[in-house]
Amino acid sequence: MTRSALRTGRMLQVAGASAAALLTLSACSSATGSDKGSSPGKPSGTVTVFAAASLEESFKTLGKRFEKEHPGTKVTFNFGGSDTLAASITSGAPADVFAAASTKTMATVTDQQDAAGTPATFVRNRLEIATPPGNPDRISTLKDLTKPGLKVVLCDKTVPCGAAARKALDAGGLKLTPVSYEQDVKSALTKVELKEADAAVVYQTDVRAAGDKVAGVNFPESAQAVNDYPIALLKNAPNPKAAKAFIALVRSAEGHKVLSRAGFLKP
């Protein structure tokens, strides 16, 4: 994904968040009325889910499934950078569920007492080395990336995948000078897809999403830098019943099947 598209995307999502917020407000005011009064057992109405961008495909699949299993419900998503989403939640966006890409981000929400109960880690994402198809440079370990002449790109330390990569390198006691610190995981991956870089350290899910355009190499140090994805019901959720049902679906075996297909690991 390109940078400006990403940024514009974020801006749209922020705008979308507030628009969605307004919509949910009006939708829920009627929905909650009928909701809370009738049929105590069955979820209904609209569930608003704020989720990290990397979850987009899996969650959309799960959302469709949820709507099918619970007729009369509708799942509205707002995908974006976890930090941005957290910021809109703490400033009052009426969401039911928040699924973040890191515990650190979730902490900003729990710190504000905006979550109901303790967030639960539902998947984990591990780093992987992405190389061009066929792994032409025969990279098999993280140490291989320090070979002279090899062009490696990392994420900038200001973004989560960069912080994680640094942690993994530190864990392996390795010193790596990349050719570039990319602004996000997608552009790091793009450099490998275009064969401008020989390798990049990215998430497993990103390697999986790129299909056969890149090859993935696992490395043990990634265990030291695993990202936990927590999910939480929000305190001011307009539709807590349906939200709980959605979280249950995400954490169910069925949910895991969908998520593991995207490359996520079990917690």
Place this chain on the structure above:
Amino acid sequence: MPIPLLVPALLGLAFLLLPLIALLVRAPWRSLPEQLTSAEVWEALRLSLVCATAATGLSLVVGVPLAWLLARTRFPGRGFVRALVTLPLVLPPVVGGVALLLAFGRNGVIGQWLDSWFGITLPFTTTGVVLAETFVAMPFLVISVEGTLRAADPRYEEAATTLGASRFTAFRRVTLPLIAPGIAAGAVLAWARALGEFGATITFAGNFPGRTQTMPLAVYLALQNDPAAAIALSLVLLAVSIAVLAALRDRWMTAS
């Protein structure tokens, strides 16, 4: 002064200035000295100035002759070529960066030969930054110079040829001095555009402190987790560009 002109003019001015004023109002003035003492900031600023100036120089060397070609010669498809020249103006810079990768990248159309014949790779290098900035900034120069050339009387060139000057001599000794103000204006525009370049640069040249991390890149990355630092960096960039543009304006633009 007619009100129908004055009111929109002031609105326009306010619209341009308010975001800058907001930047100043919300700037972390107290922590500013501390923000700006990091070597990385000055490294990025130095790189920005060097690359923008080099990109302007490169734009001048090839852009002025290109403008001349568009303004003073006739060839089939000239209108189309002019449209192509202005394309980088409408192209999202990130797309420009990807296009540059596809052309000059290690596996690019041209880049693969540069690599295998000369061992030159452009992505992730300072040269790559200059190229990316030139790609985005040169159209400003070409358009400005072409406009000036069109307004300039071509008969001066004819007069020069009747005095024995070849077309190139006529261009160098007569046309060039005549259109100098337009070239200066175009160069300033191109320089300013290059200084603020972000998308094409980060896409084509990546981001590495001291080598390819210019100020806009540093600002963007700082914005991810430290907005105060980003504002501080922006203020530096703003101050430097205002100083340079004001100085150039006095020296070049009003002299002629």
Place this chain on the structure above:
Amino acid sequence: MTDLDGTTTGVRTEGLDAHLVVDRGTFRLDVTLTAAPGDVVALLGPNGAGKTTALRALAGLTPLTSGHLRLDGTPLDATPPESRPVGVVFQDYLLFPHLTALDNVAFGPRCRGAGKAEARAQAAEWLDRMGLADHAGAKPRRLSGGQAQRVAVARALATRPRLLLLDEPLAALDARTRLEVRAQLRRHLAEFEAVAVLVTHDPLDAMVLADRLVVVEHGHVVQEGTPSHIARHPRTDYIARLVGLNLYQGRAEGHTVRLDSGPAITTTEELSGPAFVAFPPGAVTLYRERPTGSSARNLWRCEVAGLETHGDQIRADLTGELPLTADLTTVAAAELDLHPGAAVWATVKATQTHAYPA
């Protein structure tokens, strides 16, 4: 005049021998031009006649469609302008605004290979000769019209051209400067040893500056000859108007020329066949009543179409039996009570007419 050289020897070995054909769609220039070294030829004609096109073709700025161009025996048709031994003084001079007068004049010698110091020395000499030594350091915008014109002439002459072209050299000047500059230019052209061709629509400039006039209308030469010959024998209305003559065409039989339009004019010359008759407006006498005692046989009934002051005289445009212009004093005009629409009788003495074969 050396007009006939070209036709007898075929190729001129000295001077200019040109047949300029330039096709521009609706407009076609087809002009033959020859001149010996030392000649000053004026291309005279109304706006749009093709004079400037001819000049540009001579300079190489406009390509010839066909024809030929030889200067001192050397064909120049395919020579680019910068390699032609041709100097041009442009209508608005086109002095390079960023260069001083000195550097403007030095530009040509520099381009033709002289060193910087040498070119400047030559330029200083030319400016001195033009009486502009004091203005050598001035930029063109600081020069008066007359000074700029002289710098332009110096700049063109500094390349030592074998053909000097001047496009409306005096048109940009005000009347007073013009008088002075015209006299100076005449002196410089007289000193110039090669061919000079000047383009003008001003008959006075042409007659003062040139040895020979070539009158161009609609892209073609309609008449050429010495200024005095052309002034006395105009062959087109345009030339007649330029030189201020009433001109008529008809058939001569003895002392009478019967005009194609009807009336006859009695002349002193005895001719037969197609002929022109010309007489100056001053030769016309006007009466409100038919003159009874007049011996003039040229008597026509006319009507005043318009009046205008012309110098210290009144010029009357007449229509009627014979359209003509007449000059009369302000006093006479007042006494006759002339006004547009007034009926008058016009007479011209035969001795004041001039008839010549067409």
